[in-house]
Amino acid sequence: MPELPEVEVCRLGISPHIIAQTVSKVTIRDSRLRWPIPDEIHSVVGLQVLGVDRRAKYLLLRFKTGTLLLHLGMSGTIRIIEHDTPIVKHDHFDLAFQHGKVLRFNDPRRFGAVLWLANDEDKLGLLSKLGPEPLSDDFSQGYLFHKAKNRKVPIKTFLMNNHIVVGVGNIYANEALFQAGILPTAKTGAIDEQRLDRLTNIIKKVLSAAIAQGGTTLKDFTQADGRPGYFAQSLMVYGRAGQPCVTCQSKLQEIRQSNRSSVFCPNCQQD
DNA sequence: CTAGACGCCTGCGGGC
DNA sequence: TGCCCGCAGGCGTCTA
Numbered sequence: 210m211p212e213l214p215e216v217e218v219c220r221l222g223i224s225p226h227i228i229a230q231t232v233s234k235v236t237i238r239d240s241r242l243r244w245p246i247p248d249e250i251h252s253v254v255g256l257q258v259l260g261v262d263r264r265a266k267y268l269l270l271r272f273k274t275g276t277l278l279l280h281l282g283m284s285g286t287i288r289i290i291e292h293d294t295p296i297v298k299h300d301h302f303d304l305a306f307q308h309g310k311v312l313r314f315n316d317p318r319r320f321g322a323v324l325w326l327a328n329d330e331d332k333l334g335l336l337s338k339l340g341p342e343p344l345s346d347d348f349s350q351g352y353l354f355h356k357a358k359n360r361k362v363p364i365k366t367f368l369m370n371n372h373i374v375v376g377v378g379n380i381y382a383n384e385a386l387f388q389a390g391i392l393p394t395a396k397t398g399a400i401d402e403q404r405l406d407r408l409t410n411i412i413k414k415v416l417s418a419a420i421a422q423g424g425t426t427l428k429d430f431t432q433a434d435g436r437p438g439y440f441a442q443s444l445m446v447y448g449r450a451g452q453p454c455v456t457c458q459s460k461l462q463e464i465r466q467s468n469r470s471s472v473f474c475p476n477c478q479q480d
Numbered sequence: 481c482t483a484g485a486c487g488c489c490t491g492c493g494g495g496c
Numbered sequence: 497t498g499c500c501c502g503c504a505g506g507c508g509t510c511t512a
Contacts, residue, residue, distance in 0.1 A: 212505060243488075243508080266506080283506055284490075299490085318489045320506060335508095362483065371507075378505055427505065447505095467484075470503085 211281040213343065213376030214419035215438065216266045219287055221420075222433025224261040226289040226310055227270070231257050234305040238296070242319050243282065246302055249325045250277060253304070265339050265375035270304075275327040277304075278335070282320025288313050289433050340374045343412050348374055353405040357397045364400060365393035366467050368412075377412060379469050380425055380447045385412045387446045392478045393471040394464070399480070418443065446472040 211219070232253045240246040253272050260271040268287070270277040279287065292311050302323055304312040314323060324335075341347035356373050367373055368382045377385070386393050389408040391400065400408075419425060424438030427448070431437055441448075445455050450463035454474040463472050 215505075241489095243506095280506085282489090283504070316489095317491065318504090318506095320488070360482085366483085369506095380505060425505080468486090469506095 211266055211283075211285065212378035212381055212419075212425075213266060214381070214416055214440065215424040216263055216268060216281065216376075217420050218424040218432055218438060219281070220261055220263045220268055223268075223287060223289055223312060226433070227258045227304075227306060227312060228261060229257060229259075230306040230308055230310075231255065232304055233307045234303070236303040236305070237301070238303070239299070239301045242301060242316060243280070243322045244324065246323045247325050250302075250323065252325070253277060264336055265342070265371060266378075267336065275325060275330070278322065278324040278326055279314065280322040282316055282318060282322070284318040285314065285316035285321035286431065287433060288315070288431075288435065338372060340370075340372050343374050343376050343416055348409060348413070350406045350409065351402065353409055354402040357400065357405060360397040362397055363393060363466055364391055364395045364397045364408075365471055367397040369467075369469075374412075376416070380444070381412070381415055381419065383447045383472050384445060385415050387473060387478060388415065390478050392480050393466060393473055395480045446474065448472070 232255065235251045235254055237246050252274065256272045256274065258270055259273065262269040262271065266280060268279040290311050290313055292305060292309050299317045300313055300315050302314045360367060365382050365386060368377045369379065385408060388411045389404065391404060391408060419440040422438060422440040422443065423432055425440040425444065426437035427441060446461055449461050450472045452461055453459065454461055454477060457474065457476050459474055459476040461472055462475050463470055
């Protein structure tokens with residue numbers, strides 16, 4: 210389900226339900242995720258949620274003693290539900306609150322994660338090596354050009370590298386490159402500064418628009434209240450291979466890069 | 481250091 | 497209707 214907009218929509222959806230609420234019970238129903246869910250997360254029982262943050266695609270539930278880190282992987286969903294909602298397949302874990310609601314984590318493919326980080330700890334180095342947030346001022350004019358020097362990788366692979374910039378996954382990489390008029394195969398180090406600055410602005414624009422529309426629902430993404438996101442209808446290239454370009458009517462082409470599908474307009478996008 | 485391949489999983493849609 | 501195959505929004509790890 211998730212790229213940055215979907216995770217942000219999830220954060221916005223769950224925050225009002227759990228901020229300042231006290232955890233009454235933690236249930237680990239199936240600990241098998243990317244890493245096993247650690248028993249230490251039981252330590253949040255009796256503690257208040259102080260805040261709900263996001264870094265890259267990680268959701269960070271802040272407690273006095275540390276941070277509960279949630280990652281949705283490819284297929285994870287988080288719902289805020291009533292305490293008596295029936296369990297379904299792949300419901301891995303619950304955070305129940307004193308006010309009666311439950312945060313429930315479901316993940317069929319188990320690429321997601323639920324981890325505990327004690328204060329000021331980042332044991333797996335998951336957060337410390339990440340590039341800037343794309344919607345922050347750290348992702349600024351000149352930044353991509355600076356990072357792109359001497360890089361030989363295709364620009365799409367470069368954009369999806371978390372060390373460069375976080376949160377740009379396959380859908381939005383395709384969309385941003387289309388809108389910027391840059392071929393996904395373009396050699397990163399050969400793109401001039403002006404075009405990379407334009408790409409930077411477009412990435413911000415595309416991600417912001419997706420958040421505003423509740424994210425992209427392809428098949429299984431839903432907001433915390435179960436409603437779908439509406440950005441799918443705004444997609445211009447992703448999932449549209451073989452269909453006409455919205456700008457010039459040329460037939461959109463599809464290739465594979467790093468084992469991910471790339472869709473582009475051979476007329477509107479250049480090296 | 482960079483770049484590329486691989487693996488982890490389940491579910492679903494398309495083709496036969 | 498059923499089976500098989502390929503593909504899916506991510507990303508850590510390993511090799512060269």
